[in-house]
Amino acid sequence: MSSLPFVDEHVVVVEVGVEELWQRLLVRVERALSRGGGAWYARLVGAEPLRVGGPRPLAVGSAFPGFRVARVVPGKELALEGGHRFSAAYSLVFRIDELADGRCRLRAETRAAFPGAAGRVYRLLVISSGGHALGMRRMLAGYRRP
Template identity: 55%
Template sequence: MQVASLPYLDEHTTVIEAESADVWRGLAETLDRAFSGRGWGGYARLVGCADRTASGPRPPAEGSTFPGWRVAAAVPGRELVLQGSHRFSSYALIFRLEHVAPGRSRLRAESRAVFPGPSGTVYRTLVIGTRGHVVGMRRLLSAVRRRSE
């Protein structure tokens, strides 16, 4: 499924006191740490993710994978598009970096997903309805900010 065809879920933003190149490095390191651990890998297997291991170049480039995610596009210092699927959903996470001022960058994380069928509806309720997704995204962006500054 194409990223653009996935329904928009939400967007989270943070301003980071660092240049875009430093934020790009921080983003790559944070994603590796967040998605390559045993817990996330086990979850990816449990729900039947298409990509279940970390592979490819680091920092991530098109075709690199994390458990649950494949890099669909990577423009260093500007944009990173992650895409994935499992039994209950097809989804994407689009990170966009913007120069705000010397030594300041804005990182946006846009989420898109579709949750087909009755099991998808239940999964959406568990992930989105409980605000677990919001908490996870805020933690992820905070981790990128800490690692980059």
């Protein structure tokens, strides 16, 4: 996954400790990416996987529309991967850094390969347009709320 080209990283500081943020991450990342718009979008672009499966709470092998869990380091990192008809592969890695005063930094790093003409058009429409960044900032802002 780290060999994929870097797309972007988004960061938010959350006023909770590591344990609480980790629990939020396990529940909310799946909810955000597999319900409503996320599930619809996964079907639209032909993402793999398309179905919910594997263990819960999220662990290596868990799947939901557009993503499968590739790595879990409790309290530190949740790495997701997937692919669709415009991307050979992509990854979304969430990392938690403990800060002073019981706060945490949540980072979300995206990497992806967009081969061919269709991939270049997709990158232009979704990444270069700012749509991906807007979605990621919106998702991360939700972690500030209980």
